[in-house]
Amino acid sequence: MKRNDDLMMPRPVRDSQSEMAEIVLPNDANPLGALLGGRLMHWIDMAGAMAAHRHSRNYVVTAAIDHLDFVTPAHVGDLVILRSSVNRVFHTSMEVGVKVFVENYLVDTCQHVSSAYLTFVAIDAGNRHLQIPAVVPETDEQRRRYEDAGRRRETRRLELERRRTLKR
Numbered sequence: 001m002k003r004n005d006d007l008m009m010p011r012p013v014r015d016s017q018s019e020m021a022e023i024v025l026p027n028d029a030n031p032l033g034a035l036l037g038g039r040l041m042h043w044i045d046m047a048g049a050m051a052a053h054r055h056s057r058n059y060v061v062t063a064a065i066d067h068l069d070f071v072t073p074a075h076v077g078d079l080v081i082l083r084s085s086v087n088r089v090f091h092t093s094m095e096v097g098v099k100v101f102v103e104n105y106l107v108d109t110c111q112h113v114s115s116a117y118l119t120f121v122a123i124d125a126g127n128r129h130l131q132i133p134a135v136v137p138e139t140d141e142q143r144r145r146y147e148d149a150g151r152r153r154e155t156r157r158l159e160l161e162r163r164r165t166l167k168r
């Protein structure tokens with residue numbers, strides 16, 4: 001579905017970059033006090049959606065979350081920081097990258113916990129897919145992410161096709 005011209009003006013990556021912070025509480029952790037993977041996945045989805053909403057200025061649904069590695073554990077009392085950024089817009093979908101860090105404010109350390117790529121699709125209240133305005137990378141890192149996102153989209157497309165063929 002087409003949207004009016006103002007809403008379709010290209011926007012820089014920085015306009016929708018988002019940050020979310022959570023303190024790990026006992027209810028977020030396993031009996032050994034380590035953050036549950038499922039809880040972190042939920043936070044990643046939320047952080048990704050923030051950037052996607054801000055960029056598209058619309059409702060979005062999560063279409064896919066790529067492979068996820070948990071590099072470093074986070075524990076009860078740690079501060080978890082999630083930074084999200086729209087890497088690239090296609091038509092009605094966009095790739096958002098989320099990078100997660102764990103900060104221990106007692107010993108002043110900050111470590112990389114996980115990174116994820118999510119695909120969000122913009123929709124209206126009637127569930128119709130919407131065109132998303134282009135995103136403009138401005139820094140070398142944003143340009144690299146933009147290029148990489150194009151390659152990842154192709155990989156996702158091939159993987160979807162492969163799974164559909166297997167189902168037949």
Ligand SMILES: CC(C)(COP(=O)(O)OP(=O)(O)OC[C@H]1O[C@@H](n2cnc3c(N)ncnc32)[C@H](O)[C@@H]1OP(=O)(O)O)[C@@H](O)C(=O)NCCC(=O)NCCS
Nearest residue numbers: 060061062063064089090091092093094119121129156160
């Ligand atoms: C995601 C969803 C909107 C895709 O709808 P669809 O009609 O099957 O998709 P289409 O083939 O028309 O593709 C629409 C866009 O989504 C992208 N897309 C669809 N499935 C995808 C997947 N598995 N991975 C990545 N992108 C995907 C397409 O590439 C296309 O992007 P483009 O317009 O930028 O080229 C639909 O499957 C859906 O609503 N799923 C449930 C979402 C949900 O409940 N999420 C969790 C809660 S938020």
